[in-house]
Amino acid sequence: LVADRSQILCREEKKKPLLERQADRFAAALMMPRFVLTDEVNQFSPKIPRTLGDALRLANHLKSESGFDNVSLSALVNRLKDLKLIDEQIPYQTGKRWRPVKHRNPFAFITHKIERWFTKRK
Numbered sequence: 001l002v003a004d005r006s007q008i009l010c011r012e013e014k015k016k017p018l019l020e021r022q023a024d025r026f027a028a029a030l031m032m033p034r035f036v037l038t039d040e041v042n043q044f045s046p047k048i049p050r051t052l053g054d055a056l057r058l059a060n061h062l063k064s065e066s067g068f069d070n071v072s073l074s075a076l077v078n079r080l081k082d083l084k085l086i087d088e089q090i091p092y093q094t095g096k097r098w099r100p101v102k103h104r105n106p107f108a109f110i111t112h113k114i115e116r117w118f119t120k121r122k
Contacts, residue, residue, distance in 0.1 A: 025082065031071055032079045040066045041085045050087045055080060 016024070040062055049055040059076040062068045068076060074093035080086045 028071075028075060028079045028082070032068060032076065034083055036066075037062070037079065037083060037085065041080070048085065048087055049080075049090070052077075052090050055086045055090050058086070 041058065044058060044061055049058050055077050056073060058080065059073045062076055063071070063073065071079075077086070077090070077093045081088070081090060081092060
């Protein structure tokens with residue numbers, strides 16, 4: 001345990017100090033090398049993900065199928081954004097709150113809503 005908690009730099013703030021942002025990017029580059037991610041993304045889909053939902057699907061694929069199970073989905077999405085492998089309009093992710101993915105299949109959307117309704121009623 002750390003006696004002085006003011007020295008702990010793990011936080012979820014919008015404005016991290018420059019040194020901490022640089023350390024995060026360095027760690028991401030070590031754990032998710034450019035050439036590996038680029039090859040894996042090109043094998044998965046030739047199209048650049050344009051929505052957060054598409055980016056999350058790609059990150060889930062990379063996490064489960066490509067050996068990136070030691071990083072978070074938000075870290076993967078942010079690294080993909082840094083490498084311009086996803087649309088630049090997709091915001092950097094903090095991992096705190098994911099925006100809901102819009103369902104393209106109306107049946108899946110309704111099923112999802114019904115499941116959420118039943119879960120809340122329990």
